[in-house]
Amino acid sequence: MTYCHHGPVVPCRAWYDEPEMPIELLGKSLDELRAFAVSLGEPAYRGAQLYHCFYAERQFDFACMTALPAPLRQRLAAEASVTLPRVVRRYRSADGSIRYLLALSIAAEGADAAAPATIETVFMPSEGRQTICISTQAGCAVNCRFCLTATLGLIRNLTAGEILGQVLVALSENAEHLAPRTNVVFMGQGEPLLNYDSTLAATRILLDPHGVGLSPRHVTLSTSGIIPGIERLDGERVRPKLAVSLNASNDQQRTQLMPINQKYPLAKLIDACRRYPLRSWERLTFEYVLLGGFNDRPEDARRVARLLNGLRAKVNLIPWNPGELPYQMPEPAAVEEFRSILIDRAIPAFIRYSRGRDVMAACGQLALIEQSVAATQSAPA
Ligand code: SF4
Structure with a gap:
C-alpha cells in the first residue's frame, strides 16, 4: 500500500x-x-x-x-x-484454395484473456468470384457427430472484430488477384447463432455499402438449426442468407448425427423455416451430407422431399469424404438417385464435392462443406 x-x-x-x-x-x-x-x-x-x-x-x-x-x-x-487475426500457417490446395490457420489475440475486447485460440478460414477462388469461409467461435459446443471441430468443445466466442477480421485478412492476403465478387459464408468453426450478437455486428459491417460493401445475396449463415436464433434473425433489417444443416430425413437419424436435434426437433425446425420471411430474391438452403448406407437411401430422399414440400428452398447434397470419422462414402449412383428424387418433386438439388481435399482433410466441418459453401453462392437463389 x-x-x-x-x-x-x-x-x-x-x-x-x-x-x-x-x-x-x-x-x-x-x-x-x-x-x-x-x-x-x-x-x-x-x-x-x-x-x-x-x-x-x-x-x-x-x-x-x-x-x-x-x-x-x-x-x-x-x-x-487494430488487431487482425495473425496468420500462423497457410495450406495451399492444388485447386487454388487456401486454408489459413489464424491465431486470435488474447487481448481482444470482450475475449476471455485466459483462452488464446486458433481458428480456420478458407479462401476459395473461382471464376469471377472468391468465397471466404469464416469461423464464429473457436471450437463448438454443438457436438455434431460428423464434425471434427466438435471434438474441441467450445473454446470461446469470437468478437465481431475477430469474425470480420478473417474476411479482411483473406482479402488483404490475396489482394493482387481478387475477382470482382466476394462471397462470405459463416460455415467455419462454431455455430453462428450461438454467438449471435457478434455475428450480426460483423454482418452489418460486411453488408454496409460504406463498410466492406458485400451484397446480402453473397453472405450466407449456416446453422445447425438453433430455432431461437432463426426466429431472432427474421427480425433483423440487415441479415445474411440462411442455410440449415439438415443431414437427415427423420428425427431418429438426425439425433444420432446431431444431438442438438433433441432440443430442436425436425418438425419445429422446419416450422421455423416456414415462418422465416424470405426476401423476394431469396431461397433457404438445406445442406445434406450424404453418408453411405446411413441417410442416402431413396426413402430418405422421399422423406426430405416431404419435409421441404412447399418451402422456397434448395438442397445441397454433399457426398461424405472418407476421413477420420467412421462413415462411408455414398455410392455415386445413390447420390444421383437421391438428387433426382428431389428434382422430380420440384426441389432444386445440387451435388457439391469438397474442394481442396489435399489440404482440408483434417479440417472438421470445413473439410466437408467448402464446395457446398462456394456453390451455395453460385447456384440460383
Ligand atoms: S458442424 Fe458446425 S455446429 Fe456442428 S459441431 Fe461442427 S462446427 Fe459445430
Whole structure:
C-alpha cells in the first residue's frame, strides 16, 4: 500500500508503469467509431474516416491514414489498436484454395484473456468470384457427430472484430488477384447463432455499402438449426442468407448425427423455416451430407422431399469424404438417385464435392462443406 499525506492511496496503474491497454477498434460500428472520435475531443466525422479506412480500404496502419491530421494519427498509434487475426500457417490446395490457420489475440475486447485460440478460414477462388469461409467461435459446443471441430468443445466466442477480421485478412492476403465478387459464408468453426450478437455486428459491417460493401445475396449463415436464433434473425433489417444443416430425413437419424436435434426437433425446425420471411430474391438452403448406407437411401430422399414440400428452398447434397470419422462414402449412383428424387418433386438439388481435399482433410466441418459453401453462392437463389 502506498501512503500520501491524506492516508493510504489506492494504487494507480500509471504509478506502476503499466501502460493502458490500447482501445481495440476493429469490429466497431460507424456509430461506435464516431463516439470514439468524440471521446478523443475530435469531430465525429473522424470516426467515419476510420470506418472507411478499416473496412472499405483495408488500411490498418494509422501512420498511413493521411486523411487524418498527423497529431491524431500519433495519438491513435499510442492509444488505439487494430488487431487482425495473425496468420500462423497457410495450406495451399492444388485447386487454388487456401486454408489459413489464424491465431486470435488474447487481448481482444470482450475475449476471455485466459483462452488464446486458433481458428480456420478458407479462401476459395473461382471464376469471377472468391468465397471466404469464416469461423464464429473457436471450437463448438454443438457436438455434431460428423464434425471434427466438435471434438474441441467450445473454446470461446469470437468478437465481431475477430469474425470480420478473417474476411479482411483473406482479402488483404490475396489482394493482387481478387475477382470482382466476394462471397462470405459463416460455415467455419462454431455455430453462428450461438454467438449471435457478434455475428450480426460483423454482418452489418460486411453488408454496409460504406463498410466492406458485400451484397446480402453473397453472405450466407449456416446453422445447425438453433430455432431461437432463426426466429431472432427474421427480425433483423440487415441479415445474411440462411442455410440449415439438415443431414437427415427423420428425427431418429438426425439425433444420432446431431444431438442438438433433441432440443430442436425436425418438425419445429422446419416450422421455423416456414415462418422465416424470405426476401423476394431469396431461397433457404438445406445442406445434406450424404453418408453411405446411413441417410442416402431413396426413402430418405422421399422423406426430405416431404419435409421441404412447399418451402422456397434448395438442397445441397454433399457426398461424405472418407476421413477420420467412421462413415462411408455414398455410392455415386445413390447420390444421383437421391438428387433426382428431389428434382422430380420440384426441389432444386445440387451435388457439391469438397474442394481442396489435399489440404482440408483434417479440417472438421470445413473439410466437408467448402464446395457446398462456394456453390451455395453460385447456384440460383
Ligand atoms: S458442424 Fe458446425 S455446429 Fe456442428 S459441431 Fe461442427 S462446427 Fe459445430
